[in-house]
Amino acid sequence: MSTEVVYVLAASAVFGAGVYGLIVANHLMRKLLALNVMSSAVFVTMLTVAGTTPEGPDPVAQALVLTGIVIAVAATAFALALLVRLVQETGLVSLRAKDDDGA
Amino acid sequence: MTVGVVVDMMLGLALVALSLRVVTGGSLFRDIVLFILFGLLVALSWARLGAPDLALAEAAIGAGLTGALMLMAYRSIGADTEERPVRRRPGVALVVAVLTGSLVAVIGLAALGIERVPDAAGDAVLEALPGTGLGNAVTGVLLVFRGLDTMLEMAVLLVALLGAWTVLGDARPGRVHRVDRRTPLVGSLLTVVAPITLLVAVHLLLAGTDAPGGAFQACAVLTGCGVLMVLTGTLRPTAVAGFATRLLVVAGLAAFVLVGAGAGFVGHAPMTLTGTWAVYLIETAMMLSIALTMTLLFARARGLRGEGS
Numbered sequence: 001m002s003t004e005v006v007y008v009l010a011a012s013a014v015f016g017a018g019v020y021g022l023i024v025a026n027h028l029m030r031k032l033l034a035l036n037v038m039s040s041a042v043f044v045t046m047l048t049v050a051g052t053t054p055e056g057p058d059p060v061a062q063a064l065v066l067t068g069i070v071i072a073v074a075a076t077a078f079a080l081a082l083l084v085r086l087v088q089e090t091g092l093v094s095l096r097a098k099d100d101d102g103a
Numbered sequence: 104m105t106v107g108v109v110v111d112m113m114l115g116l117a118l119v120a121l122s123l124r125v126v127t128g129g130s131l132f133r134d135i136v137l138f139i140l141f142g143l144l145v146a147l148s149w150a151r152l153g154a155p156d157l158a159l160a161e162a163a164i165g166a167g168l169t170g171a172l173m174l175m176a177y178r179s180i181g182a183d184t185e186e187r188p189v190r191r192r193p194g195v196a197l198v199v200a201v202l203t204g205s206l207v208a209v210i211g212l213a214a215l216g217i218e219r220v221p222d223a224a225g226d227a228v229l230e231a232l233p234g235t236g237l238g239n240a241v242t243g244v245l246l247v248f249r250g251l252d253t254m255l256e257m258a259v260l261l262v263a264l265l266g267a268w269t270v271l272g273d274a275r276p277g278r279v280h281r282v283d284r285r286t287p288l289v290g291s292l293l294t295v296v297a298p299i300t301l302l303v304a305v306h307l308l309l310a311g312t313d314a315p316g317g318a319f320q321a322c323a324v325l326t327g328c329g330v331l332m333v334l335t336g337t338l339r340p341t342a343v344a345g346f347a348t349r350l351l352v353v354a355g356l357a358a359f360v361l362v363g364a365g366a367g368f369v370g371h372a373p374m375t376l377t378g379t380w381a382v383y384l385i386e387t388a389m390m391l392s393i394a395l396t397m398t399l400l401f402a403r404a405r406g407l408r409g410e411g412s
Binding site for chain 2: 001004006007008009010011013014015016017018019021022023024025027028029030031032033034036037040041042044045047048049050051052053054055057058059060061062063064065067068069070071072073074075076077078079080081082083084085086087093096
């Protein structure tokens with residue numbers, strides 16, 4: 001079993017865990033954590049399946065993933081700003097309406 | 104089976120176990136800390152896969168910066184908003200998760216089996232790299248071969264900051280719990296660590312042309328310095344963006360556009376970089392822009408000012 005196969009399998013399981021968290025979690029910040037976990041899994045899969053050149057992993061894939069990492073943190077920062085505003089306005093940390101809580 | 108593969112398997116298992124804890128755990132604070140640990144292990148995986156540029160970026164941005172942003176937001180929404188236990192049944196979600204995970208595994212394993220085509224983009228990059236004067240292929244792709252992507256990435260960062268500013272509304276900038284700088288540890292942390300981070304950032308930027316490093320890694324280190332200065336009260340968040348702040352925030356995008364347009368005027372194809380100086384210029388502007396953008400996003404502020412002013 002080669003290094004690449006190990007990481008593809010691990011990344012798949014991590015992606016699955018992320019999907020599970022995204023669906024099940026109540027707290028929006030935990031949903032964000034799950035999304036970030038999923039993006040890490042996608043990045044690892046992208047790099048491993050892109051193949052290698054004599055000088056290591058494909059440089060185009062590396063640059064794409066590097067761009068992705070920075071975009072992911074920017075999107076996370078924006079999402080956190082939205083979350084903080086949501087809490088200030090409604091006092092809720094999940095997307096359920098207040099009426100649903102009693103049900 | 105070599106020792107390396109055993110290390111890979113241990114790392115892979117740790118990644119899976121940590122990700123499961125992060126998405127299902129009971130204490131949000133603990134799980135944010137575990138997420139930072141997860142990011143550091145991902146960085147180790149990048150190193151194992153032979154991608155040191157990504158390892159540096161993941162450790163600094165994916166783990167460090169995301170973790171700092173999460174912890175900051177966690178504190179401002181208050182610990183009393185701890186989530187209640189999930190009431191819905193997780194059975195369906197588990198099935199969906201296993202199915203999507205298996206799909207990723209099938210796609211990944213199938214793709215690993217494909218023969219690499221002889222004229223793939225990566226090989227073309229390595230072939231054309233000596234003509235650019237750069238030694239680091241990743242920097243070459245980011246700035247020369249796929250410079251347009253990186254330029255638009257700067258635009259995305261700008262939009263994220265503008266979005267956060269809009270959402271911020273009229274709210275005062277988030278109050279930062281300040282640490283007393285007269286305590287010996289914090290004082291020496293600032294006077295010793297802050298200059299060193301600056302030095303490391305500049306080194307990473309300059310090294311990035313030939314060795315692992317570059318604008319993104321440098322900006323992450325610089326952001327770390329900014330976060331430290333916000334936390335110790337050396338930089339105070341303000342509610343108004345000054346002229347210098349606005350200028351610095353768009354500097355990265357502006358440098359890209361101006362250098363690209365300038366090349367068009369002097370007879371080159373538009374949006375080409377005419378020399379290594381252009382790479383350094385754009386990377387420096389990018390580093391300053393991203394570091395300031397990230398520090399502002401961290402402090403949830405429109406501007407920063409020094410303590411004395």
